[in-house]
Amino acid sequence: MTGTALASPSVACAVDKEAPVLRERGQREVFCGLTGIIWLHRKIQDAFFLVVGSRTCAHLIQSAAGVMIFAEPRFATAIMGEKDLAGLTDANEELDRAVEKLLARRPDIKLLFLVGSCPSEVIKLDLSRAAERLSATHAPDVRVLNYSGSGIETTFTQGEDACLAAMVPTFPAEPADSEKSLMVVGTLPDVVEDQFRRLFDELGIESMQFLPPRHSTEPPTVGKNTRFLLAQPFLAETARALEERGAERIAAPFPFGAEGTTSWLRAAANEWQVSRERFAAVTETKRRRAELSLERYRDRLNGQRIFFFPDSQLEIPMARFLSRELGMELIEVGTPYLHRHHLADELSMLPETVVLSEGQDVERQLDRCRSAKPDLVVCGLGLANPLETEGLATKWSIELLFTPTHGYEQAGDLAELFARPLRRREKLRV
Ligand code: SF4
Numbered sequence: 001m002t003g004t005a006l007a008s009p010s011v012a013c014a015v016d017k018e019a020p021v022l023r024e025r026g027q028r029e030v031f032c033g034l035t036g037i038i039w040l041h042r043k044i045q046d047a048f049f050l051v052v053g054s055r056t057c058a059h060l061i062q063s064a065a066g067v068m069i070f071a072e073p074r075f076a077t078a079i080m081g082e083k084d085l086a087g088l089t090d091a092n093e094e095l096d097r098a099v100e101k102l103l104a105r106r107p108d109i110k111l112l113f114l115v116g117s118c119p120s121e122v123i124k125l126d127l128s129r130a131a132e133r134l135s136a137t138h139a140p141d142v143r144v145l146n147y148s149g150s151g152i153e154t155t156f157t158q159g160e161d162a163c164l165a166a167m168v169p170t171f172p173a174e175p176a177d178s179e180k181s182l183m184v185v186g187t188l189p190d191v192v193e194d195q196f197r198r199l200f201d202e203l204g205i206e207s208m209q210f211l212p213p214r215h216s217t218e219p220p221t222v223g224k225n226t227r228f229l230l231a232q233p234f235l236a237e238t239a240r241a242l243e244e245r246g247a248e249r250i251a252a253p254f255p256f257g258a259e260g261t262t263s264w265l266r267a268a269a270n271e272w273q274v275s276r277e278r279f280a281a282v283t284e285t286k287r288r289r290a291e292l293s294l295e296r297y298r299d300r301l302n303g304q305r306i307f308f309f310p311d312s313q314l315e316i317p318m319a320r321f322l323s324r325e326l327g328m329e330l331i332e333v334g335t336p337y338l339h340r341h342h343l344a345d346e347l348s349m350l351p352e353t354v355v356l357s358e359g360q361d362v363e364r365q366l367d368r369c370r371s372a373k374p375d376l377v378v379c380g381l382g383l384a385n386p387l388e389t390e391g392l393a394t395k396w397s398i399e400l401l402f403t404p405t406h407g408y409e410q411a412g413d414l415a416e417l418f419a420r421p422l423r424r425r426e427k428l429r430v
Contacts, residue, residue, distance in 0.1 A: 021338060021356045021357065021358050022355065022356065022357040022358070023357070023358050023359055024357060024358070024359045024360055024361040024364065024365070025359050025361065026359075026360060026361025026362065026363070026364065027360070027361065027362045027363065028155075028310075028336075028359075028360040028362060029309070029311075029360070029362050029379075029380050029382045029383050030151075030154075030155040030156060030310070030311055030336065030360075030380055031060075031151075031155070031156035031311075031380060031381075031398070032060070032117075032118070032149060032150060032151030032154060032156060032159070033148065033149035033150065033151070033154045033155075033156060033157075033158045033159025033160075033162060034051060034053070034057060034060055034061050034115065034117065034149040034150075034151075034156075034159060035060075035061075035064060035149075035156040035159060035398070036149065036156065036157065036158075036159030036160040036163060037049045037051070037061055037065070037075050037115065037149070037159065038061075038064055038065045038402070039160070039187050039401060039402065040159075040160060040163055040187060040212065041065075041073070041074040041075050042074075043187050043190075043212055043214065044111065044212050044213065044214065044215070044216055045214055045215055046108060046109065046110040046111060046215050046216050046217065047074060047109070047110070047111040047112070047113060047216055048074050048075065048076075048102070048106065048109040048111070048112050048113070049074065049075040049076075049113045049115050050075070050076055050077070050078055050098070050099070050102065050112060050113065050114055050115065051075065051076070051077040051078070051115045051117055051149065052077075052078050052080065052091075052095060052114055052115065052116060052117060052120045052125065052127060053077055053078075053079070053080060053115075053117030053118070053119050053120060054079065054080055054085075054117065054118075054119045055077075055079055057077055057117045057118075057119070058077035058079055061075060061077065062077075072106070074109075076102070078094070078095060078098045080119050080120065080123075084123070085119060085122075085123055091120075091123070091125050092125075092130055092133075095114075095125075095130055095134075096130075096133075096134065096137075099112065099134050099138075099144070103138060103141075103142055107141075109142060110141070110142060110143070110215075110216050110217055111142070111143050111144075111145065111216035112134070112138075112142055112143070112144045112145070113144075113145050113146065113147065113163065113166070114127045114130060114131050114134075114144065114145070114146040115146070115147060115148070115149045115159075116146065116147065116148040116149060116150055117148075117149060117150050117151075118150045118151050118152055120150070121148065121150050121152060127146040127148075128146050130144075130146065131144045131145055131146040132144075143170065143216070145166045145167065145170065146166065147159075147162035147163050147165070147166040148162055149162065155310070155311065155312075155313065155336040155337070156311070156312070156398070157232070157234040157312055157313045157314075157401070158234065158237075160186075160187060160232070160234070160235070161234055161235050161236060161237045161238055162237060163212075164185070164186075164211060164212060164235060164237075164238040164241075165237035165238045165240070165241045167211070167212065167219070168211075168222065168238060168241035168242055168244075168245060169241065169245075170219065171219045171220055171221060171222045171245070172219065172221050172222075173221065173222065173223050173245075174221040174222060174223035174224075174225055174226060175221070178207075178221070178223070178225050179207055179225065180207070180225045180226075180227060180271075180272070181207035181208060181209065181221075181225060181226055181227070182200060182205050182207065182208040182209070182226075182227055182228070182229065182268060182271075182272075183208070183209050183210070183211055183220055183222070183226050183227070183228040183229070183242070183247065184196060184208065184209075184210050184211070184228070184229050184231055185210075185211045185228050185229065185230050185231060185232075185235055185238060185239070185242070186211075186230060186231030186232035186235055187212060187232070188210070188231055188404075188406055189404045190214070191404065192404050192406050192407050192409075192410065193210055195407050195408075195409055196255075196406075196407060197210075199265060199282060199283070199286075200265075200268065202282040203265070203268070203269055203272070203274050203278065203279065203282050204272065204274060204278065205268060205269075205272050205274075209221070211228075211238070222242060222245045222246070222247050223245065223246050223247070224246035224247070224248075226242070226245075226246070226247035226248070227247070227248050227249075227250050227268075227271055228242055228247050228248070228249055228250065229249075229250050229252060229264065229267065229268055230249065230252075230254070230342060231254070231255060231406060232254070232314075233254055233313055233314060233316065233317055233339070233342060233343060233346070234312075234313035234314070234337075235342075236337075236339050236342065239342065249342075250267050250268055250271050251267065251344065251345060252264045252266075252267030252268075252345060253317065253320065253345040253346050253349065254317040254346065254406075255406045255407055256317050256318065256320075256321045256405060256406060256411075256414060257290070257294070257321040257324075257325045257411050257414065258287050258290035258291045258294060258325060258408060258411050259321075259324060259325055260317065260320070260321055261287070261290065261406070261407050261408050261411070262283055262287050263345070265279075265283060266279065283408075286408040286409075287408060289408065289409075290408040290409070290411040290412070291325075291411075293411055293412030293415075294325055294326060294411055294412060294415050296412075297326060297412070297415035297416065297418075297419050298326055298327060300419045300422060300423070301322065301326040301327065301328050301415065301418060301419055301422070302326065302327035302328070303327060303328075303329060304328050304329065304375040304376060304422065305328070305329045305331050305372070305373075305374045305375045305376070306319075306322060306328050306329065306330060306331065306374055306375065306376045306377075306378065306418075307331045307332050307369050307372060307374035307376070307377045307378070308330075308332065308333045308334050308335075308377075308378045308379075308397075309334050309360070309362075309365060309369070309377065309378065309379035309380065309383060309397075310334035310335050310336040310357065310358070310359065310360050311336065311378075311379060311380045311397040311398075312397040312398065312400055312401060313335055313336055313337065314397065314400050314401075315333050315334060315335045315378070315397075316333060316335055316338075316343050316346045316347065316350070316356075317343075317346050318378070318400065319333040319350060319354065320346050320349045320350055321414070322418060323350065323351060323354075324349060325411075325415075326415060326418075328376075328418075330350070330351065330353075330354045330355075331355065331372045331374050332354075332355040332356075332357060332365075332368060332369070332372070333350070333354055333355070333356055333357070334356075334357040334358070334360065334365060335356070335357070335358055336358070336359065336360070337358065337359075338356070338358040362383075366383075369387075369392075370390070373392075374392065375393060375422065376392075376393050376394070376395060376418065376421060376422060377392050377393065377394045377395070378394070378395045378397050378418075379394055379395075379396070379397060380396070380397060380398065381396055381398065384396055393421040393422055393424070393425040394421060395417065395418060395420075395421050399417060400417065403417060405417070
């Protein structure tokens with residue numbers, strides 16, 4: 001495969017990489033990292049997520065995942081009672097017994113995650129040592145890993161980051177004579193993963209893998225010939241773990257909308273020196289179709305003013321997509337953490353006038369939001385209802401994780417997520 005490398009996307013308007021950001025440290029309104037289990041347990045089909053937490057943690061995960069009573073879910077909570085919290089029992093012994101029972105009943109489990117929570121962290125239960133001990137006991141049938149999903153200083157998408165980062169050190173090294181391979185990092189619905197696999201295949205990038213894998217028994221390999229593309233903007237720890245194993249990140253915007261998807265694919269194509277002609281032949285029709293699917297939303301969304309509360313860490317790529325492809329006006333784009341390095345391409349595509357904020361002081365941000373009177377507010381569930389009662393249209397940011405949104409074929413569905421609340425509010429007004 002040879003040819004001219006493709007030019008980077010032209011940038012009409014840009015936020016300076018060092019542009020000032022409003023930094024806030026106050027009360028936050030976010031879900032905790034346990035939430036990630038909802039999409040992770042559907043993806044890694046032989047994994048099980050055992051939350052070591054309280055009844056509150058169990059309720060959160062049970063009601064958010066909405067599992068039917070007869071289903072055999074791939075998550076559960078080892079509930080810590082008052083005696084555990086008061087240090088009156090040996091929590092490790094109880095945990096070992098709970099794991100023993102679970103694995104005896106569910107021989108399909110090949111990878112068990114012990115997921116830390118606020119209560120387990122408060123009593124300083126060392127889940128990494130527990131995971132080592134249990135791994136040794138249940139090897140080679142089951143591997144046990146741990147990560148934190150606690151709500152202490154996290155936002156909900158950090159759960160996925162922590163989970164994937166915990167997996168990386170366990171991946172086998174790539175063979176010494178291996179060729180350059182591509183790894184796409186971030187949980188994608190299987191249907192989207194298949195679409196991307198076909199696209200990369202048509203581009204001639206045949207050696208490719210996904211993280212997380214669908215089965216823990218078929219993990220990706222990693223090493224200095226691994227190039228990885230982030231599919232989600234909240235995977236800082238995972239990226240760091242991959243880099244520690246010698247892999248290199250391909251810098252790119254994220255694959256949301258026609259433009260984002262094209263730029264993301266182009267970044268990989270450049271790395272593999274795919275010719276301009278071949279890239280166009282593979283992507284042109286799909287890109288046009290995606291643009292067409294966005295067209296019917298443009299009238300509805302063009303000129304509408306949008307305000308993002310910090311929640312999912314998807315705010316900046318979404319803001320880029322909505323402003324550039326649908327003409328929405330960005331008032332404030334809040335994000336829990338701003339990873340300037342991973343978001344450099346995204347930031348360079350935001351309009352100069354945008355107000356960026358990092359972290360949260362919820363009361364102050366609510367004041368700014370109310371005084372700006374936006375047409376649409378993107379926020380967590382806890383803020384949505386009060387804002388709706390004040391007459392503002394809202395979009396739950398968590399839906400951006402539950403709905404397939406990446407790639408060309410989902411571009412229209414992504415726009416629909418933002419158009420629907422505006423339609424609903426209009427109907428309510430009549
Ligand atoms: S981990 Fe913490 S924030 Fe999350 S449900 Fe449990 S107690 Fe609540």
